[in-house]
Amino acid sequence: MSWLGKIRRVGPMVEPAPAAPEVTLPPPTGITGSLQLRHVDAGSCNGCELEISGAFSPVYDAERFGARLVASPRHADALLATGVVTHNMYQPLLNTLHALPEPRIVIAVGDCACNGGVFTKGYGVVGPVGDVVPVDVEVPGCPPTPQEIITALRKVTGR
Amino acid sequence: MTTAVLTSPIVPVPGPGPRTDGRLTGEATLSGGLTALIGALGLALGLSVVFGGARHLRIGWLLPLVGVSFDLDPLGGVFIAATGAVSIAVGIYAIGYAKREHWARFPMVTLPLFVTGMLLVPAAGSVTTFLLAWELMAGASLVLVLTEHRRDAVRSAGAFYAIMTQLGFVAILIALVVLSAAGGDTFSAIATHAADITPGTRTAVFVLTLLGFGSKAGLLPLHAWLPRAHPEAPSPVSALMSAAMVNMGIFGIIRIDLQLLGPGPHWWGLTLMIFGAISAVFGVLQASVATDLKQLLAYSTTENMGLVTLALGAAALLSSSGAPAVAAIAMTAALLHLLSHSAFKTLAFLGAGSVLSATGLRDLDKLGGLARRMPATTVLFGIGALGASGLPLGAGFASEWLLFQSLIHSPHGANTVLALAMPLSVGAVALTSGLGILAMVKAFGVGFLARPRSAGAEAAREAPASMLAGMTLAAAACMVFAVAPVLLGPTLAHVLAVLPTLGGSAEGPRLGTILRLPGVDGSISPGVIAGALIIAVLTSVILARWGVRHRPPAVVTPLWACGADALSSRMQYTATSFAEPLQRVFDDVLRPDTDVEVTHFAESQYLIEKVTYQTRLDDPVEQRFYVPVVRAVTAWAQYVRRAHNGSIHLYLSYGALGMLIVLLVAR
Numbered sequence: 001m002s003w004l005g006k007i008r009r010v011g012p013m014v015e016p017a018p019a020a021p022e023v024t025l026p027p028p029t030g031i032t033g034s035l036q037l038r039h040v041d042a043g044s045c046n047g048c049e050l051e052i053s054g055a056f057s058p059v060y061d062a063e064r065f066g067a068r069l070v071a072s073p074r075h076a077d078a079l080l081a082t083g084v085v086t087h088n089m090y091q092p093l094l095n096t097l098h099a100l101p102e103p104r105i106v107i108a109v110g111d112c113a114c115n116g117g118v119f120t121k122g123y124g125v126v127g128p129v130g131d132v133v134p135v136d137v138e139v140p141g142c143p144p145t146p147q148e149i150i151t152a153l154r155k156v157t158g159r
Numbered sequence: 160m161t162t163a164v165l166t167s168p169i170v171p172v173p174g175p176g177p178r179t180d181g182r183l184t185g186e187a188t189l190s191g192g193l194t195a196l197i198g199a200l201g202l203a204l205g206l207s208v209v210f211g212g213a214r215h216l217r218i219g220w221l222l223p224l225v226g227v228s229f230d231l232d233p234l235g236g237v238f239i240a241a242t243g244a245v246s247i248a249v250g251i252y253a254i255g256y257a258k259r260e261h262w263a264r265f266p267m268v269t270l271p272l273f274v275t276g277m278l279l280v281p282a283a284g285s286v287t288t289f290l291l292a293w294e295l296m297a298g299a300s301l302v303l304v305l306t307e308h309r310r311d312a313v314r315s316a317g318a319f320y321a322i323m324t325q326l327g328f329v330a331i332l333i334a335l336v337v338l339s340a341a342g343g344d345t346f347s348a349i350a351t352h353a354a355d356i357t358p359g360t361r362t363a364v365f366v367l368t369l370l371g372f373g374s375k376a377g378l379l380p381l382h383a384w385l386p387r388a389h390p391e392a393p394s395p396v397s398a399l400m401s402a403a404m405v406n407m408g409i410f411g412i413i414r415i416d417l418q419l420l421g422p423g424p425h426w427w428g429l430t431l432m433i434f435g436a437i438s439a440v441f442g443v444l445q446a447s448v449a450t451d452l453k454q455l456l457a458y459s460t461t462e463n464m465g466l467v468t469l470a471l472g473a474a475a476l477l478s479s480s481g482a483p484a485v486a487a488i489a490m491t492a493a494l495l496h497l498l499s500h501s502a503f504k505t506l507a508f509l510g511a512g513s514v515l516s517a518t519g520l521r522d523l524d525k526l527g528g529l530a531r532r533m534p535a536t537t538v539l540f541g542i543g544a545l546g547a548s549g550l551p552l553g554a555g556f557a558s559e560w561l562l563f564q565s566l567i568h569s570p571h572g573a574n575t576v577l578a579l580a581m582p583l584s585v586g587a588v589a590l591t592s593g594l595g596i597l598a599m600v601k602a603f604g605v606g607f608l609a610r611p612r613s614a615g616a617e618a619a620r621e622a623p624a625s626m627l628a629g630m631t632l633a634a635a636a637c638m639v640f641a642v643a644p645v646l647l648g649p650t651l652a653h654v655l656a657v658l659p660t661l662g663g664s665a666e667g668p669r670l671g672t673i674l675r676l677p678g679v680d681g682s683i684s685p686g687v688i689a690g691a692l693i694i695a696v697l698t699s700v701i702l703a704r705w706g707v708r709h710r711p712p713a714v715v716t717p718l719w720a721c722g723a724d725a726l727s728s729r730m731q732y733t734a735t736s737f738a739e740p741l742q743r744v745f746d747d748v749l750r751p752d753t754d755v756e757v758t759h760f761a762e763s764q765y766l767i768e769k770v771t772y773q774t775r776l777d778d779p780v781e782q783r784f785y786v787p788v789v790r791a792v793t794a795w796a797q798y799v800r801r802a803h804n805g806s807i808h809l810y811l812s813y814g815a816l817g818m819l820i821v822l823l824v825a826r
Contacts (some may be wrong), residue, residue: 040722074719092722099719 014061018147024155025136028077028103032158033066037107038076038100042093042129043119044083047143048110052080055146055153062150066157073099078156079133084112084119085126097133105136105156109149114138184258190267191254191625194274198246201278205240209233209653215284222287230284230346233653234418237494238281238410240650241501242403244636246274252509252629253395259516259623260393266306273299273399280407281414285345286335293331293407297324300404303396304388316384316391323384327374331411334367338415349419361420365427368415369434376408377461378468379438383781386445389457390521394512397453401460402505406497409467413658417471422479422660425576431472432580436587438465441748441780443591446598448742448749448776450734452511452521455602456504459547462591463500463555467493469584470562473569478660480577482570487655488668488676489565494651496558499640503546503554506633507602510540513622513630514606518615523602523734528611532619537607539630546637548599549592551688554640559592561668564681594741601737610728642689644674735774742776750779 027035041049055062056069070076073096085093097106108129111117116128129135139152208214208231219226231239250270257267276296283289301324305317341356342349374381385405389397412431416423442461449455470493477486511521513536520526530537546554566588569581611617621627639646648669669675675682720726742751752775760766802809 072719091724095717095720095722095724098716102714 013058014064015059017064018151020159021151021155023158025105027156027158028105035067035078035153035157036070036076037067037078037080037153038070038073038096039080039082040089040093040096042081042083042089042113042132043086043125044110044112048082048113051143051146051149052082052109055149057146060146060150062146062153065150065154065159067150067153073097074101076100077104079104079106080109081106081113081129081133081135082109084116084122085129085132086124087126088124090126090132093129093132106133107137107139107152107156108135109139109152110144111140111142114140117142186264186267187257187262188254190270191250191252191257193250193271194253195247195250197271197274197278198243198248198250201243201246201274202240203243204231204278205236205238205243206650208236209240209650217284222291225285225287225344227288227291228284228345229279229282229288231282233657234413235281235283235410237498237650237654238406239278241406241498242274242277242281245399245403245501245505245633246277248505248509248629248632248636249395249398250274250629251632252398252512252626255623255625255629256393256395256512256516259626262306262393266303266393266396269299269302270396273303273396277399277403277407281410284347286339286349287344289346290328290332290335293328296404296407297328300324300396300400304392304400306393306396307391310391313391316387320384320388323374323381327371327381329371330367330374331371334364334371335415337367338364338419346414346419353419356420361423364420365416365423368411369430372408372411372415373434373468374408375411376405376464376468377438377442377457378408378434378464379441379461380780380784382438382442382461383778383785385461386449386454386457386778389460389508390451390453394453394508394515397456397512398505398508401457401508402501405460405464406501409464409471409493409497412468412471417475417660418658421475423475425476425479428472428474428476428479429576429580431475432469432584433472435465435467435469435472436584438462439469439591440465440587440594443594443598444741444745444748445778447594447601448738448751449598450523450738452514452523452526452602452606453508454521455523455598456507456511459507459595459598460500460504462595463496463504463547466559466562466588466591467497467500469588470496470565473562473565473581473584475660476577476580477565477569480574485565485569488561488568490655490658491651491668492558492561492565494654495561495640495644495647496555498647499546499554499558499637502633502636502640503543506539506543506630506637507547509626509630509633510536510543513626514540514619516626517619517622518613520613520615523605525613526606526611526616527609527728527731528616529607529619532611532616533607533621535627536622536630539627539634540607541603542634542637544599544603546641548596550596551685552641552692554637556641557644557674557683557685558640559588560683561674561676562588564676568676568681597738597741601734605732605734605737609731612728612731612733642686644685742774748779749776750782751776 027033039049039052054060069080073079077100079097079100081093097104106129108114112119113129114135116125119125126132130138137152137156139149141148144152213233214229214231216229216231217226218228221227253270273296276292276299279292280289280296283292301317301321304320305313307313308317337360338349338356341360342352370381374384377385385401389401392400416427439462442458442463442465446455446458446462449458470489474486474489474493477483477489513533514526514529515521517533517536518526518529545552549555549559563585566581566585569577611619674684718726720730742749754771754773754775756771756773758768758770760768
């Protein structure tokens with residue numbers, strides 16, 4: 001049973017939780033600590049995706065603050081959009097938003113999603129996420145660190 | 160069983176919709192009505208024999224030298240009653256079906272004849288009568304299989320069926336001739352002389368009858384006619400063949416091998432169990448991957464007959480191992496499963512017939528969306544599919560439960576054979592039940608629910624009243640098996656009483672409102688389960704209705720298509736894709752022949768113009784066993800052909816030679 005001993009020796013690996021940020025947006029369903037997220041890559045370079053997967057990894061563990069990634073927008077309270085909106089992803093992004101039950105919020109992660117970033121004048125670009133769907137929370141950074149993403153999520157989950 | 164995404168061969172079947180001429184509508188009513196009437200008489204006769212005791216009838220003048228003799232006992236009675244009940248439903252259904260499909264006069268005449276033949280087989284009291292009735296049944300069914308003989312597939316299936324059924328008959332003929340040489344012509348004489356028959360003769364008769372009756376019951380490896388003849392025959396005929404005719408194979412095994420010759424040695428029961436288990440597992444595997452609705456049902460028949468044979472074998476083995484109480488449970492399971500199979504398979508084949516006549520399609524990959532277009536047929540087929548899946552509220556539940564109980568509770572102790580055979584059988588039956596659910600979910604879910612996958616399914620219309628009436632009768636029978644097997648209890652007890660070597664000497668399971676098993680711990684109540692489920696469903700519906708008042712009004716949003724614009728019917732599960740994981744798991748058994756062809760654009764091999772996927776599932780048993788046999792027979796036939804050179808002189812000399820031999824021998 002050496003693995004049990006190893007677990008005991010190593011102890012918890014997760015980063016200690018920093019102090020909770022001030023809640024800026026009430027949770028969409030009114031229940032704190034329960035934010036189901038559907039992620040849509042609207043045209044990202046995948047930098048933000050790496051950081052999001054880092055944020056939900058065991059080290060940063062966003063789920064302990066009540067945020068969770070889900071597979072279907074039907075299960076979600078919020079849309080987590082990354083990247084500048086390209087022509088190809090314009091309609092799917094709208095379809096996904098409409099598939100979310102109300103009340104819902106939209107969280108834009110990364111500079112591209114917030115203001116277009118380095119791709120602003122690209123030929124295949126519609127614009128930042130805010131031009132296509134109403135954005136409630138913005139997480140700046142290219143890419144934002146997992147800690148920044150978690151802080152933004154905690155402002156919604158209230159934990 | 161060919162499937163292709165881009166180039167799919169459509170099974171050529173009669174198109175939907177009535178053609179305008181209605182010349183034979185009177186004949187259709189007469190034929191169907193007569194079939195139902197004969198069936199009703201059969202049902203009444205069968206029940207009167209089961210409850211009133213045995214009857215004998217001998218008509219000396221009907222057949223030269225031996226006469227025709229009938230010997231009705233509760234065992235034959237229950238088969239007569241089952242055949243009669245199936246015939247009532249099929250007869251009523253056939254009125255509408257024959258009109259809609261414009262049957263010719265010949266099949267209409269043959270249909271009542273076929274039913275009569277089937278009713279005479281269990282009534283036969285002597286070897287001669289039995290063989291005569293058997294041939295009437297086989298011949299009439301062949302004529303009916305060939306109803307739509309203008310299609311190549313039907314002619315090929317008919318030839319296959321004719322050869323297999325006649326080879327089976329030859330095996331039965333030899334076996335019964337050997338038996339009657341040892342014991343006499345009538346079954347009662349054989350029964351009295353049973354003790355004098357030598358073990359060698361017994362073994363020969365057992366092996367030959369197992370081959371002959373096994374091929375009629377669709378047991379492996381002699382099942383190959385079933386998945387060919389059942390889909391190509393008109394659906395009422397498929398229903399009669401699958402729900403009543405295959406029963407005669409089981410009847411033959413019980414009557415000749417287990418009742419007249421029994422109790423046999425240990426290996427008889429073991430052989431039956433092995434054949435039954437292999438048939439059940441193989442049949443259900445093929446049913447799970449089949450894409451043709453009627454072929455799926457045909458393989459499901461092999462599966463269910465396998466289960467019945469397994470239960471028979473278990474009863475024989477347990478009885479000869481000194482466990483008559485458990486043997487009685489196994490025998491009850493066999494009989495109950497046989498009867499419930501008749502009910503749900505009649506319903507399923509009639510439902511498939513309604514679908515076929517409304518859409519012109521049997522291919523599940525092209526069906527779908529029938530729940531909106533044919534609601535009554537959908538509900539009725541659903542009852543049948545539930546029965547076939549062996550779940551609670553389904554017709555097959557009580558019998559499969561009994562079979563499990565008998566296998567689990569077999570007292571083995573020091574008996575190595577039992578200790579090995581029973582757990583393995585439990586595994587086989589469990590695998591069969593699980594895959595059976597998958598096959599039926601596929602048949603119902605892909606075939607009837609979701610959106611139509613072709614124009615034929617889109618244009619479907621509900622079946623006419625007489626077809627629905629026939630199906631409703633079968634559905635009512637299914638419901639009896641599902642929630643009130645108590646009604647079958649007295650019948651099965653009477654049958655069990657005439658089978659002392661199959662557990663009839665012990666007290667059988669009590670099929671009351673609660674099924675109780677004497678001697679083992681086990682009881683269940685399908686009726687109470689059904690009642691509890693209905694109450695639970697009603698409660699949740701009422702609670703949901705009550706809760707709706709406190710919720711905001713519903714919002715209609717577009718369906719979620721993973722970000723794409725709209726859902727199309729091509730995004731749905733098909734029968735092929737539904738069974739694909741299973742096909743992958745059982746790759747070595749099913750041996751699918753998959754062919755993926757990728758066409759690139761001329762400009763670059765990185766751009767794909769189209770992908771053609773084709774998978775073909777041939778019956779592996781057929782490929783392994785039948786092809787070599789057919790090849791060998793063809794090779795031998797080439798030698799024999801040299802003797803037929805067309806010279807009339809040669810033929811005359813053959814005749815003279817034959818005459819000479821006869822004169823010498825008969826001297």
